Amino acid sequence: MLRTLLLFVFAAVAVRADLVWEKGVQEFHVTPEEKAVTATFAFKNSGPDTLVVKRVRSSCGCTTARLDKNKFALGERGEVEVKFTIGSRRGPQQKIISVEGDDKQEWRAVLRCYIHEAMTVSPALVYWKVGEAPEAKAIKLTAAKGERVKITGVKSSSARLSTSVETVSAGSEYLVKVKPAGTDAPESAELTIETDFPTDAPRSYRVFARIK
Numbered sequence: 001m002l003r004t005l006l007l008f009v010f011a012a013v014a015v016r017a018d019l020v021w022e023k024g025v026q027e028f029h030v031t032p033e034e035k036a037v038t039a040t041f042a043f044k045n046s047g048p049d050t051l052v053v054k055r056v057r058s059s060c061g062c063t064t065a066r067l068d069k070n071k072f073a074l075g076e077r078g079e080v081e082v083k084f085t086i087g088s089r090r091g092p093q094q095k096i097i098s099v100e101g102d103d104k105q106e107w108r109a110v111l112r113c114y115i116h117e118a119m120t121v122s123p124a125l126v127y128w129k130v131g132e133a134p135e136a137k138a139i140k141l142t143a144a145k146g147e148r149v150k151i152t153g154v155k156s157s158s159a160r161l162s163t164s165v166e167t168v169s170a171g172s173e174y175l176v177k178v179k180p181a182g183t184d185a186p187e188s189a190e191l192t193i194e195t196d197f198p199t200d201a202p203r204s205y206r207v208f209a210r211i212k
Contacts, residue, residue, distance in 0.1 A: 018047030019107040027112040041080040041109045045072040052102040059096035127210040136179040143172045149197040158189035161209045178209045187211040
């Protein structure tokens with residue numbers, strides 16, 4: 001009796017569908033200008049039963065995942081279309097894509113995305129205390145390895161905080177010098193650093209200067 005029961009249980013498990021990813025982990029290296037990353041996760045139903053997909057979801061609202069249909073016969077292939085919207089995100093990102101079967105089985109795929117800045121800016125804020133000597137302070141901009149970026153101009157929202165650009169290494173490193181006309185009263189300014197990269201849609205960087 002026990003042997004019969006075990007055989008029945010084994011048979012019930014054996015007929016379950018089984019989704020197998022062709023490439024369950026995909027990596028992309030992009031810049032913020034690319035706006036979004038799209039990927040296709042191909043799979044095959046390698047189980048003896050029909051695969052019925054109850055739902056497809058992602059681990060983040062910035063990522064969408066969809067299937068054109070929800071039933072796949074034995075040996076049938078399908079694709080999950082994934083779109084990750086970059087937005088203001090920077091650095092390494094990881095998104096999990098989950099496919100859930102109607103029998104509560106779940107299969108996961110991973111989208112990894114490395115969002116590289118063409119230039120790094122440091123610091124993002126320079127400031128002076130009221131009454132401090134009005135000496136110039138520097139903001140360093142460094143192009144990412146393999147990139148050549150030129151600063152084409154800097155705009156300050158305050159006439160009391162002027163700017164100048166010093167080229168340390170053409171195309172790769174610059175210093176933006178910020179100098180207050182005086183520090184006798186509080187002041188704040190937004191500085192817009194304009195570049196020539198990328199060619200089709202040159203990017204600008206925002207930094208801040210304050211007297212407080």
